[in-house]
Amino acid sequence: xxxxxxxxxxADWLAALDRDALHGAAHERAAEAWRLACEVHPQLPxxxxxxxxxxxGAGQAHFGRGGLRFNPQLLAENRLAFFTEVIPHEMAxxxxxxxxxxxxxxPHGREWRHVMRALYGLEPRATHVxxxxxxxxxxxxxxxxxxxxxxxxxRHASARAGRDYFCRKCRNALVYKDxxxxxx
Ligand SMILES: [Zn+2]
Ligand SMILES: [Zn+2]
Numbered sequence: 001x002x003x004x005x006x007x008x009x010x011a012d013w014l015a016a017l018d019r020d021a022l023h024g025a026a027h028e029r030a031a032e033a034w035r036l037a038c039e040v041h042p043q044l045p046x047x048x049x050x051x052x053x054x055x056x057g058a059g060q061a062h063f064g065r066g067g068l069r070f071n072p073q074l075l076a077e078n079r080l081a082f083f084t085e086v087i088p089h090e091m092a093x094x095x096x097x098x099x100x101x102x103x104x105x106x107p108h109g110r111e112w113r114h115v116m117r118a119l120y121g122l123e124p125r126a127t128h129v130x131x132x133x134x135x136x137x138x139x140x141x142x143x144x145x146x147x148x149x150x151x152x153x154x155r156h157a158s159a160r161a162g163r164d165y166f167c168r169k170c171r172n173a174l175v176y177k178d179x180x181x182x183x184x
Contacts (some may be wrong), residue, residue: 005121006032009083015138015150019076023051026075029083030068033091036119040095047094051075058086061093068094079150080137088120095119142174149174 009029017025030049038044048067053060058078060069068090075082092115096102105111108126116124138150142159144167151159156176159165165174 006036006088009080011080011137014079014083017079018147019072022076022079023072026051026070026082026087029087030091033088033120034094037091037095037115040119041098044095044098047091058082059090061090061097063097077139077141085122085125088122089116089125092116092120140179141177143177144170144172144174146170146172148177 006029014022014025027049030047034044034046045066047061048065050065050067050069051072053069053071054073055071058071058074059082061067062069068087070082070086070090075086078086092112093107095115096105096111099105099111102111108124113124116122138152138155140151140153140156142149142151142165146167146169149165149167151165155165159174159176166172167174
């Protein structure tokens with residue numbers, strides 16, 4: 001049987017989104033993850049999604065508030081990892097909590113691990129490892145006059161070697177700012 005996973009997000013599209021568009025896209029991704037969960041649990045209530053989590057945590061299922069919280073800073077810096085893993089991870093908590101024996105289940109216990117594998121086709125990991133080599137192919141942040149741009153390792157290497165890149169919108173040269181990997 002084919003595991004009904006979420007579609008793979010497009011890294012270049014994600015990297016180019018501004019803050020509002022990114023949050024909108026994350027909302028939509030959460031909705032997709034929720035619709036997938038509804039295939040096994042049709043009565044699953046739809047969780048709200050907030051971008052108000054700070055510190056080291058990437059995400060949190062908040063049953064009292066009735067939704068999922070995400071860390072906007074880590075989301076902006078680890079877009080692909082959030083879309084691929086963090087959002088389904090939190091939705092799996094949400095789903096397990098709403099199963100009959102869910103509230104008694106351990107947070108990353110057997111039920112949660114099963115949902116991660118069987119529903120989202122993901123290796124269940126309790127912590128998020130934001131690693132450039134696997135999770136975020138474009139972790140190098142560059143700036144022009146109008147926004148952030150994210151470069152892959154290869155593109156970053158050719159910029160370091162002297163190749164100039166320009167923003168298509170404001171036409172300014174892109175200047176290296178920082179590398180956004182390995183937080184949390
Ligand atoms: Zn978790
Ligand atoms: Zn620009």
